[in-house]
Amino acid sequence: MPFPSSDHRSNRFLSLIRSPWHSPDATGSFGCGTFGRGSVVWGIVGVVLLALTPACDSPTPIRQYSIRTDVPSALAGDDRMLGLIAPQAQEAWFFKVTGPSDAIRFAEPAIREFLTSIRFQDGTPQFDEIPSGWSFGTERxxxxxxxxxxxxxxxxxxxxxxxxxSGDWDEQISMNVNRWRGQMGMSDSDDRWAGAEPFELADASLAGEPAAWVDLTGKLGPGPTAMSSPPPMGSTPPRPPFAGPNGFPAPPPSDIAAGGSPSPAVPKADMPPAGSPAGDDSSRGLKYDVPPEWRAGKMSMMRMAAFELGPADRSAELTIIQAGGDLRGNVDRWIGQLLGSAPEAETVDEAMEAAVGLTVGDRDAQRFYLHGSDPEDADAQAIDATIVPLENGMSLFVKATGPAETLREERERIGQFLNSLRIPE
Structure with missing residues (x-):
C-alpha cells in the first residue's frame, strides 16, 4: 500500500481537528461544548504548527566542512643529528651532520663508514679520499x-x-653532547657521555681516549651555545658614568665594546714584575697567578693587565679589560679582525656554538677559540678569548691574540691562568 501524499495527510489532520466541533448544535454551540469558542483558537494553532512542520520527504540540508591538508608542526618529520667526537693530544675533533630524518637515514651508512676510516696525521684529520657523491664545500x-x-x-x-x-675527557664529551641535545630540543642527560656511545676508529692514534658517537632525533633549533648562561644579547643596560661594578673603575664611555680605543680616563694598573708567580691588581681587587713563562706586557689606560706569551719571534699578547657590549657583538667583531672583513651570520653562529663553558672566579664564563679560514697556515692569526659576565651589563675580557701556533701551545697555561683569577665580589 503506498504511503499517503503530504496533501492527503494534511487534509486528514485538518479533519481530525475539525471533527469534534464542525457544526453548531441547536443552542448555537459547537458539538463538543466543553471546548467552547476557545477551541477555534486551538484549531488555528494546530494549523500554524502544521504549516511549520517540514514534510517528511523534504531533502536533508547538506553541510560543508573545511578539512586542513597541511601537516601540523607537531606531526612534521623529525630532524636527526649524527656526530663524532674524536680526541687528539691537544684538540678534540667534531664531525657533525644534521637534517631531516629521511635524508640522514639515506646517508648514514656512508657517513659511518667514512668516519670509521678517518685517519689523523700530526693531530689533523686527513681527507685523501671521500665517498662517491660527496664534495668539498667552500672554506668557512x-x-x-x-x-x-x-x-x-x-x-x-x-x-x-x-x-x-680541556679538563676530563668524559666531561668534555658530556658537555658537548648536552649542548647538541639542546639544539635538538632535548633536555640534558645525566648518563655517561650524555647518552653517546663509544665509536671504534681505524686510526689508533687517539691519545689513549675513546671516540664518542652521537645519534639524536628531535626538532632542530638554535639551542644553547654553551654550558654557561650569558646575559641576554641586546639587553646591556646603560653604564654608570663614574663607578663600575665590583669595585672596578668604570671604562670610558667611548669604549662601548671590548677592545675599544684607549682613553686617559682610567688610571694605569700596577703590574707584577716580569716572571713573578703571582699578580695582584690591588687598585681593582683582581688577583691571579702568572705562569713563569709569561712576560710583562705593554699596559694602556684601558688594560687591567697585559702579558706576552710564547717565543719572542712569534709572541702573542694576553690582556685583561673590563667593558660592555653584548656577547655576540664582541665575537662578531673579533672574527672580523681575523678575516679583515665583516663575517657572515652563519660564521658567528658556529663560533657561538663552539664556545666552551667554564667557571672563572666563581662566575660562569665562556671561552672562544677563533681563527681564520686556514688555522694550519704558518702565518695564521688566532684569538683565545674568555668573557666573564659581571653586573650592570659589564664583562671581564681575558683575550689572547697572536699566531695560531703560539696560542695552541699556550692553551693549557691560559687555562691555568683563568682558573687562578679571583674577582672581587
Missing part, C-alpha cells in the same frame, strides 16, 4: 672542512671543526 671561518653529501631529498653538510682539549 671556524670550520676546518665542510663535506657536502648529496641525497634524494636534500644536500647535507658534514661540518668538521676542532676545540682545545
Amino acid at each position: 671561518p671556524m670550520r676546518f672542512k665542510t663535506l657536502l653529501i648529496d641525497t634524494p631529498s636534500r644536500e647535507l653538510e658534514l661540518a668538521i671543526s676542532q676545540l682545545p682539549r
Whole structure:
C-alpha cells in the first residue's frame, strides 16, 4: 500500500481537528461544548504548527566542512643529528651532520663508514679520499672542512671543526653532547657521555681516549651555545658614568665594546714584575697567578693587565679589560679582525656554538677559540678569548691574540691562568 501524499495527510489532520466541533448544535454551540469558542483558537494553532512542520520527504540540508591538508608542526618529520667526537693530544675533533630524518637515514651508512676510516696525521684529520657523491664545500671561518653529501631529498653538510682539549675527557664529551641535545630540543642527560656511545676508529692514534658517537632525533633549533648562561644579547643596560661594578673603575664611555680605543680616563694598573708567580691588581681587587713563562706586557689606560706569551719571534699578547657590549657583538667583531672583513651570520653562529663553558672566579664564563679560514697556515692569526659576565651589563675580557701556533701551545697555561683569577665580589 503506498504511503499517503503530504496533501492527503494534511487534509486528514485538518479533519481530525475539525471533527469534534464542525457544526453548531441547536443552542448555537459547537458539538463538543466543553471546548467552547476557545477551541477555534486551538484549531488555528494546530494549523500554524502544521504549516511549520517540514514534510517528511523534504531533502536533508547538506553541510560543508573545511578539512586542513597541511601537516601540523607537531606531526612534521623529525630532524636527526649524527656526530663524532674524536680526541687528539691537544684538540678534540667534531664531525657533525644534521637534517631531516629521511635524508640522514639515506646517508648514514656512508657517513659511518667514512668516519670509521678517518685517519689523523700530526693531530689533523686527513681527507685523501671521500665517498662517491660527496664534495668539498667552500672554506668557512671556524670550520676546518665542510663535506657536502648529496641525497634524494636534500644536500647535507658534514661540518668538521676542532676545540682545545680541556679538563676530563668524559666531561668534555658530556658537555658537548648536552649542548647538541639542546639544539635538538632535548633536555640534558645525566648518563655517561650524555647518552653517546663509544665509536671504534681505524686510526689508533687517539691519545689513549675513546671516540664518542652521537645519534639524536628531535626538532632542530638554535639551542644553547654553551654550558654557561650569558646575559641576554641586546639587553646591556646603560653604564654608570663614574663607578663600575665590583669595585672596578668604570671604562670610558667611548669604549662601548671590548677592545675599544684607549682613553686617559682610567688610571694605569700596577703590574707584577716580569716572571713573578703571582699578580695582584690591588687598585681593582683582581688577583691571579702568572705562569713563569709569561712576560710583562705593554699596559694602556684601558688594560687591567697585559702579558706576552710564547717565543719572542712569534709572541702573542694576553690582556685583561673590563667593558660592555653584548656577547655576540664582541665575537662578531673579533672574527672580523681575523678575516679583515665583516663575517657572515652563519660564521658567528658556529663560533657561538663552539664556545666552551667554564667557571672563572666563581662566575660562569665562556671561552672562544677563533681563527681564520686556514688555522694550519704558518702565518695564521688566532684569538683565545674568555668573557666573564659581571653586573650592570659589564664583562671581564681575558683575550689572547697572536699566531695560531703560539696560542695552541699556550692553551693549557691560559687555562691555568683563568682558573687562578679571583674577582672581587
